Every structure is written in structure tokens, then in C-alpha cells.
Amino acid sequence: MTGSWTRRGFLGLSAAALAAGTAACTGAxxxxxxxxxxxxxxxxxxxxxxxxxxxxxxxxxxxVAAFDxxxxxxxxxxxxxxxxxxxxxxxxxxxxxxxxxxxxWRIWGGQIGAPFVKAQQAMDLAPYYQQYGWDSKINTNxxxxxxxxxxxxxxxxxxAAIGAWYSKAAMEKAGISSTPKSYAELEEMNDxxxxxxxxxVTLGGKYGWDIMRLFEYLLEVSAGPDLHxxxxxxxxxxxxxxxxxxxxxxxxxxxxxxxxxxxxxLDPSDxxxxxxTGKAAYTLTGTWTEAQAIQSAKKSSxxxxxxxxxxxxxxxxxxxxxxxxxxxxxSGNPDxxxxxxxxxxxxxxxxxxxxxxxxxxxxEPDKTKLPLSYEWTExxxxxxxxxxxxxxxxxxxxxxxxxxxxxxxxxxMSPADAAKQMQTVVxxxxxx
Amino acid sequence: MATATAVRVSAPAxxxxxxxxxxxxxxxxxxAIPALAVYATFLVYPALTSLFFSFTNWDGLSPGYDIVxxxxxxxxxxxxxxxxxxxNNLIWTVVTIVVPVIIGLALATLLNGKVRGKTALRLLFYxxxxxxxxxxxxxxxxxxxPDSGVINEVxxxxxxxxxxxxxxxxxxxxxxxxxxxxxxxxxxxxxLLYLAALQGIPxxxxxxxxxxxxxxxxxxxxxTMPSLRPAHYIxxxxxxxxxxxxxxxxxxxxYGGPGTATQVMGTWMYANVFQYYQAGYGTAIAVVIxxxxxxxxxxxxxxxxxxxx
Numbered sequence: 001m002t003g004s005w006t007r008r009g010f011l012g013l014s015a016a017a018l019a020a021g022t023a024a025c026t027g028a029x030x031x032x033x034x035x036x037x038x039x040x041x042x043x044x045x046x047x048x049x050x051x052x053x054x055x056x057x058x059x060x061x062x063x064v065a066a067f068d069x070x071x072x073x074x075x076x077x078x079x080x081x082x083x084x085x086x087x088x089x090x091x092x093x094x095x096x097x098x099x100x101x102x103x104x105w106r107i108w109g110g111q112i113g114a115p116f117v118k119a120q121q122a123m124d125l126a127p128y129y130q131q132y133g134w135d136s137k138i139n140t141n142x143x144x145x146x147x148x149x150x151x152x153x154x155x156x157x158x159x160a161a162i163g164a165w166y167s168k169a170a171m172e173k174a175g176i177s178s179t180p181k182s183y184a185e186l187e188e189m190n191d192x193x194x195x196x197x198x199x200x201v202t203l204g205g206k207y208g209w210d211i212m213r214l215f216e217y218l219l220e221v222s223a224g225p226d227l228h229x230x231x232x233x234x235x236x237x238x239x240x241x242x243x244x245x246x247x248x249x250x251x252x253x254x255x256x257x258x259x260x261x262x263x264x265x266l267d268p269s270d271x272x273x274x275x276x277t278g279k280a281a282y283t284l285t286g287t288w289t290e291a292q293a294i295q296s297a298k299k300s301s302x303x304x305x306x307x308x309x310x311x312x313x314x315x316x317x318x319x320x321x322x323x324x325x326x327x328x329x330x331s332g333n334p335d336x337x338x339x340x341x342x343x344x345x346x347x348x349x350x351x352x353x354x355x356x357x358x359x360x361x362x363x364e365p366d367k368t369k370l371p372l373s374y375e376w377t378e379x380x381x382x383x384x385x386x387x388x389x390x391x392x393x394x395x396x397x398x399x400x401x402x403x404x405x406x407x408x409x410x411x412x413m414s415p416a417d418a419a420k421q422m423q424t425v426v427x428x429x430x431x432x
Numbered sequence: 433m434a435t436a437t438a439v440r441v442s443a444p445a446x447x448x449x450x451x452x453x454x455x456x457x458x459x460x461x462x463x464a465i466p467a468l469a470v471y472a473t474f475l476v477y478p479a480l481t482s483l484f485f486s487f488t489n490w491d492g493l494s495p496g497y498d499i500v501x502x503x504x505x506x507x508x509x510x511x512x513x514x515x516x517x518x519x520n521n522l523i524w525t526v527v528t529i530v531v532p533v534i535i536g537l538a539l540a541t542l543l544n545g546k547v548r549g550k551t552a553l554r555l556l557f558y559x560x561x562x563x564x565x566x567x568x569x570x571x572x573x574x575x576x577x578p579d580s581g582v583i584n585e586v587x588x589x590x591x592x593x594x595x596x597x598x599x600x601x602x603x604x605x606x607x608x609x610x611x612x613x614x615x616x617x618x619x620x621x622x623x624l625l626y627l628a629a630l631q632g633i634p635x636x637x638x639x640x641x642x643x644x645x646x647x648x649x650x651x652x653x654x655x656t657m658p659s660l661r662p663a664h665y666i667x668x669x670x671x672x673x674x675x676x677x678x679x680x681x682x683x684x685x686x687y688g689g690p691g692t693a694t695q696v697m698g699t700w701m702y703a704n705v706f707q708y709y710q711a712g713y714g715t716a717i718a719v720v721i722x723x724x725x726x727x728x729x730x731x732x733x734x735x736x737x738x739x740x741x
Contacts, residue, residue: 086687086707089707090706090707093492093493093706094706096493097492097493115491115493115709116493118491118493118494119491119493119494119495119709120494120495121493205601205689205690206600206686206687206689207687207689208689260578260579261578261579261598262577262578262579262597262598262599262600262601262602263598263601264598264601264602264689264690265576265578265598265599265600265601265602265606265686265689265690266577266578266601267573270573270574270577279579394708394709395707395708395709396703396707396708396710399703399707399708402689402691403689403691403692406603406689406690406691406693407691410602410603410690412603
């Protein structure tokens with residue numbers, strides 16, 4: 001190994017050697033991690049990149065247009081709806097490599113957003129936190145989810161909670177009158193649903209992350225909050241009975257047909273709405289499903305219900321994650337980009353944007369329009385969350401983790417071997 | 433007279449004449465410069481850049497990196513997913529060449545004869561080739577749905593419900609299930625090439641063979657097949673290169689899963705470059721894919737060069 005190079009240095013050298021045609025490759029300045037703040041803007045054009053759903057992108061565009069009218073900016077909003085954490089970051093990365101990239105982009109926290117900070121593509125927003133007082137306006141836990149090695153590189157807008165969302169009709173058909181209060185009751189409920197001819201939970205494993213929601217819950221049940229957190233950080237070995245129990249239960253869910261047939265190969269976007277159409281009883285998802293799955297299908301929220309998956313531990317936690325916005329380190333106008341973010345964080349605007357799990361105080365969902373999402377506002381007041389596992393692990397390790405889950409469900413790997421294999425994966429991650 | 437002059441100018445130079453004069457000096461190169469510039473800028477330069485990055489630990493996003501020599505290539509030899517991907521590539525290549533070529537040849541032979549509606553049939557069989565691949569992947573994904581998909585429904589309807597499978601959801605069937613639509617959409621290409629080649633075979637050959645008492649089978653093996661040799665070569669060479677580069681169909685239908693069951697070199701390269709932030713390692717995989725594809729195409733290019741010199 002020789003001394004460190006810079007990619008742009010290499011490109012610059014190559015461009016000089018080739019003399020023509022490639023000079024454009026060296027045109028942009030290197031990411032500076034926040035050093036642009038306060039500089040004279042090079043442009044009043046902004047570009048915002050998001051994965052907003054088709055049902056809400058119109059609201060965002062309208063809000064941004066209003067900001068432009070007030071601030072003399074011209075902001076283009078691009079969206080990649082429904083792409084999910086498996087695809088959207090790739091597109092963002094390609095854009096950043098291909099030029100300066102968007103000025104502002106939406107991204108998940110944890111290990112999904114972290115690479116953009118590590119690569120100095122996202123600005124340190126600490127000066128803007130101070131300028132706009134975001135620390136006092138935004139949920140502290142959510143800010144932690146957008147803080148990377150001490151750098152506040154994102155402004156969280158969503159602190160999402162994963163729980164069970166169910167069809168009341170399916171429950172009634174199975175003779176179920178109340179939601180489960182323990183893991184044992186949840187298993188009993190599943191048996192009743194199968195007996196009534198309904199698939200209990202609908203999840204798709206095509207990209208790994210959807211079916212992961214079940215396993216991480218089972219791990220919370222068997223390991224409890226403290227050990228679960230230590231497992232995610234590699235502070236405790238995965239090769240232990242609690243993890244074996246979680247994998248054993250995971251397999252049980254498939255063997256007892258509590259999951260859709262062939263769940264591993266199903267696309268989450270195809271099967272998750274099955275609880276709305278009546279093919280399944282419930283799914284594991286977040287509050288966005290009320291607007292995007294229930295109400296977009298012209299169904300009434302009153303025909304559906306939601307509950308926190310019972311863990312039997314104190315505190316009773318649920319899976320959760322953070323989403324927010326970052327500002328590009330090469331943005332031509334970071335001050336206006338930050339002003340745009342502050343504008344989007346206004347509580348009344350959050351409601352307009354149909355953000356049902358806002359990080360902003362006073363932006364709770366409207367109880368009359370989104371009653372089920374509102375229930376989660378109440379749950380969140382007493383129930384903390386553990387990091388959803390595709391945000392807890394870097395993508396490569398998350399994929400290996402999904403692969404282990406896949407092997408367990410197919411019977412190719414025993415629960416005990418899966419626990420050992422996971423320890424190997426996590427150990428390798430620690431060495432990197 | 434102008435014609436005579438032109439003939440004189442383009443006539444070969446006498447033996448022993450200076451090389452420059454014999455090949456027309458710099459003039460041909462001047463005409464080639466625009467194409468060469470485009471080729472160098474958009475193919476040679478990116479290729480050399482990729483080659484360079486394959487010797488680095490660049491993450492694909494940061495401005496800096498270190499040169500790590502051949503570490504990425506060594507790592508590849510120890511990567512179990514690369515071994516699985518190469519095996520999958522091999523299986524994919526054999527199946528998606530042999531089956532479409534055989535079916536394509538059969539269809540071409542059939543549709544070259546006196547068949548009613550053969551124009552419509554040709555169009556029908558070639559249509560999958562022009563459909564957007566992502567649409568095909570989505571449609572076949574629905575067809576394979578374990579509960580509501582047509583394939584399992586048909587099996588249940590005809591009393592073969594025990595054969596119904598979660599086709600894309602288990603290691604044992606996923607790769608084969610993705611190959612079925614691949615075969616379906618690739619059959620039209622060899623069919624078209626064979627059809628063109630079949631129409632170039634003189635009818636007199638068959639008439640003479642018939643007079644000599646040759647059966648249809650004998651005519652096929654002794655007239656048709658030898659006459660199709662150039663077409664075989666083109667079909668096989670292009671299919672081989674295309675098959676080894678497979679990415680889109682697998683990415684869209686299984687995302688390389690379940691687990692890593694359907695990973696091929698292309699999807700594994702993509703995962704490393706774009707998802708795992710290991711662009712150095714990913715470009716090393718890309719270099720290996722390119723080297724294999726080039727090695728496969730060399731005989732074809734050489735043969736084409738010989739034919740035209």
C-alpha cells in the first residue's frame with residue numbers, strides 16, 4: 001500500500017494526460033463537510049431528492065413552491081417513490097458521484113445514512129442547529145439517529161415506529177376479540193387466524209428487510225432490551241441461547257404457516273397491503289401505511305386497528321427508525337438549503353405533508369383524519385424503540401444477516417448454527 | 433475517365449513500395465479521429481479508470497483511497513459468493529444459450545416453410561425481445577407468486593398441486609425460475625438470425641437432394657445445418673457474451689436472493705460497488721467479468737476480421 005490518493009487527484013491527472021474531453025470530471029470542488037456554510041451562494045437553484053410516495057409528493061412540491069416564492073429560490077423536487085432503503089441510497093450515491101448531486105436529500109438514519117457522512121458528502125449541520133434552534137424543537141432521540149460519530153449531519157423529520165396493523169374483519173372472522181398482550185397470546189392469535197383460513201402476518205423477504213421486522217421482534221422477546229442492544233453493537237456474542245430461541249421461533253412462524261407461502265421470494269410492496277385487501281390479517285409496518293395503504297385504497301381507518309407487538313419486557317419496546325434530510329457538502333447554496341429544511345420542519349407544514357410520525361413537537365397526526373397513526377403518538381410516549389436492524393448494521397452485514405435468516409427459513413441452517421454464523425458476521429464487522 | 437482514375441488511386445501499391453504510401457498515409461486516420469476520440473473518451477478512459485480503481489480500496493463515495501495492489505483480486509479468490517456467482521453464471525450461460533438456440537432454430541425452420549400465418553407467428557415469437565425487461569420481470573414475478581400466481585394455479589387445476597412451489601422463494605428453484613423468462617425472451621433473437629440465414633440457402637440444393645432421394649432429415653443435417661454455420665457462430669458468440677453479462681433479469685426478479693442463491697458476477701459486482709461501498713473490490717469483479725467476456729469474444733472478432741480482409 002502506498003500513500004493516500006484522492007479520487008479527484010487521479011481524475012485530474014488522467015484528464016491532463018488525456019488532454020481533452022475529461023476536464024469536466026475535475027470541475028467540482030472536493031466535499032468539505034460543512035465549510036460552505038455562510039459563504040456567498042453560487043446559485044439560487046436548489047434540488048431536493050426524496051423517496052416520497054406518490055400520494056404525498058404533491059403536498060411536498062406545493063410546500064416547496066411556497067418556500068421558493070418567499071425566498072427567491074427555484075427548487076426542483078425529484079422523487080424515487082417506493083424504492084426503499086435497498087435501492088434509493090444507490091441512486092443517491094450515483095448522483096453524488098456523477099456531479100455535485102442534490103442540495104438536499106432525504107435519507108434514513110443509522111448505517112444507511114452513515115456512509116454519506118463518512119465520505120464527506122453530507123455537511124455538518126451543527127451551525128444550522130444552532131441558528132435555527134433545532135435542538136429544542138426536535139425529538140432528542142431522533143437527533144441522535146441522525147448524528148454520526150458526533151457529527152450532526154442530518155435533520156430528522158420522521159421517527160417511525162414499527163408495529164402490527166390489522167384488519168378488524170379478519171380478526172372477527174377468526175373469533176379474535178382483543179389484541180394480544182403477550183407473545184404466547186400472539187401465537188394463539190396466529191393459530192386461530194390460520195384455522196379461519198387467513199394468513200396471519202404478511203411480509204415479503206425479497207430484499208430481506210421486510211421479514212427482518214419479524215426476527216428483530218422475536219429477538220427482543222427472547223433477549224430483552226439490554227441484551228438486544230448489546231447484540232446490535234457487538235458488545236455481546238450472538239452465539240447464545242437467546243439468539244437460538246429467536247431463530248427457532250422464526251422458523252416456527254413459517255412452519256406453522258403464520259407467514260405467506262414462499263414469503264422469502266415475495267416483494268414487500270406486493271404483499272404488505274394484503275392486510276388491507278383481506279388476504280392476510282396483519283402486517284408489521286409503520287404509520288405511513290394508514291395514508292398509503294388503507295386510505296389510498298378508499299378504506300376507512302375504522303375498519304383497521306394497530307397494536308404494539310408484546311415483548312413481555314420492561315420497558316416494552318418496539319422497532320423504530322429515523323429519517324431526515326441531509327445537505328450536500330457541495331451544495332451551491334447551503335444557507336438556503338438549511339432555510340428550506342427549517343421551513344419544512346414547521347409543525348403545521350408537517351401535518352400538511354402527512355408526516356404521521358413527525359420529530360417536531362406539535363406536529364402530531366390529526367386524530368380525526370389519521371386516528372390509527374395518532375394511537376402511535378400515544379404509544380411512543382411510553383414505549384422507547386430499538387434500532388431497526390437494517391439500520392443497525394452496515395448494508396453488507398445486513399445482507400449477510402438476511403442470508404442467515406433465509407437459510408434458517410429454508411431449513412438449510414439450524415437455529416444454533418445461525419446464531420454462530422451471526423456472531424461470525426458481527427465479529428467481521430467489528431474488525432472493519 | 434474519372435472511374436479509371438479512381439481505380440488507379442485505390443489499386444494496391446506495388447510490392448516494396450513504402451508502407452505509408454501503400455496504406456494511404458495519414459488521411460484514413462484523419463477520418464477515424466472523431467470516432468477514435470469518442471471511443472477513447474467513453475470506453476477506453478472509463479475502462480482504464482475502472483482498472484486503476486480495482487487496485488485501490490476506494491469506497492466509491494469518498495474523495496480519497498489507498499492503492500492496495502492485487503488485494504482485491506486475492507480477496508475474490510477467497511470470497512464464497514464469487515464462487516457461487518461464477519457457478520450461477522456458468523449454469524445461466526449454458527441454459528440460456530442452448531435452450532433458446534435449439535428452440536430458435538426449430539421455430540426458424542418451421543416458420544421458413546409453408547405455414548399459415550407465419551408472419552404473425554414470427555412477430556409473436558420475436559415480441560418478447562423488444563419488451564422492457566423490467567416489465568417482463570414484474571409479470572413473471574406475479575406469475576410465480578406461490579398463492580395467487582398463474583403457474584401454481586394451473587398446477588393445482590390440473591391435479592398437480594403437489595408440484596406447486598414458492599419458485600422464487602427457495603434456493604433450489606430460484607435460479608431456474610428466473611431462467612425460464614430469460615429463455616422465453618431470448619428465443620426470438622436466434623430465430624430471427626436463423627430465419628435470415630435459412631432464406632439465403634438456394635432452393636436448388638434441396639431440389640437436387642430431393643431428386644437424389646434424400647429424406648427431410650437428411651436434408652436438414654447435410655444441407656441446412658452446414659449452410660447455417662456462419663449463423664451458428666454469430667448466435668453463439670453474441671449469446672455467450674450476453675449471457676455472461678447477465679444482471680438485469682436477476683436483479684429485478686430476485687435481487688440476488690434468497691440469501692445469495694441467485695447472485696451472479698454482475699449482481700455481486702453491483703452490490704459491492706453501489707451498496708457495500710467497496711468500489712475497489714467491485715471494480716475488480718467488473719474487470720474479471722470484462723476479461724472473460726473479451727476472451728469469449730476474441731475468436732468471433734478474429735473470424736469476422738478474417739472474413740473482411
